[in-house]
Amino acid sequence: MKPKIINISQKDQIVIPVFVRKDLGLEKGTKLSLEVNRDQISLKKIPNSLDWSNLLKQVSVERVEFDKDGHYDAPKHPDFHDWMVNG
Structure with missing residues (x-):
């Protein structure tokens, strides 16, 4: 998938685009793990x-x-x- 540019809001939040949420089945309450490696952030859905x-x-x-x-x-x-x- 081609990288998509998103912005950090004034409240220091990011929004996961709707097509990603649909593809991964992310809903309200879905748990994600977050990993930081140098200048990269990785989010993974917790089954x-x-x-x-x-x-x-x-x-x-x-x-x-x-x-x-x-x-x-x-x-x-x-x-x-x-x-x-x-x-």
Whole structure:
């Protein structure tokens, strides 16, 4: 994204442009972390419970069956096997 120039108000405040707020889902009460590094300011949205819930909805679930010795059938559970082998 091309840099956008904004101004500091008379009350020493800045306004986050509406297109940024919409793109990031920033609403009243959204928490941000602020980091200063030399002459740069970085703002990051802190995920809320809804953000985490939506992220978890994207995670696939695979029910893996283990025998009494703790072994599983790798061909029957290929996603789990790949995750165990490749991380």
